[in-house]
Amino acid sequence: MKKRKEPIKPQQVQPGDYYFNEAGLMVFTEQYHLRRGFCCGSGCKHCPYRK
Numbered sequence: 001m002k003k004r005k006e007p008i009k010p011q012q013v014q015p016g017d018y019y020f021n022e023a024g025l026m027v028f029t030e031q032y033h034l035r036r037g038f039c040c041g042s043g044c045k046h047c048p049y050r051k
Contacts, residue, residue, distance in 0.1 A: 011035065 017032035030046040033039075039049035 013032070014035075016029060017035075018026050018028050021027050027045055030048050033044065033047055033049070039047055043050075
C-alpha cells in the first residue's frame with residue numbers, strides 16, 4: 001500500500017462511482033478507486049489495492 005504525500009486534485013464523480021448504504025452513507029465503488037489510482041489507507045470497503 002503506497003501513500004501519496006502531495007495533495008491530489010479531486011476528480012468528478014461519475015455514474016457507478018458510489019452508492020448509499022442502509023445507514024445513508026456514501027460508499028465508493030471499485031470503479032472509483034481504480035480511476036483514482038492509489039490506496040488512501042482508509043480501509044475502504046471496495047478498495048482494489050488491498051487484495
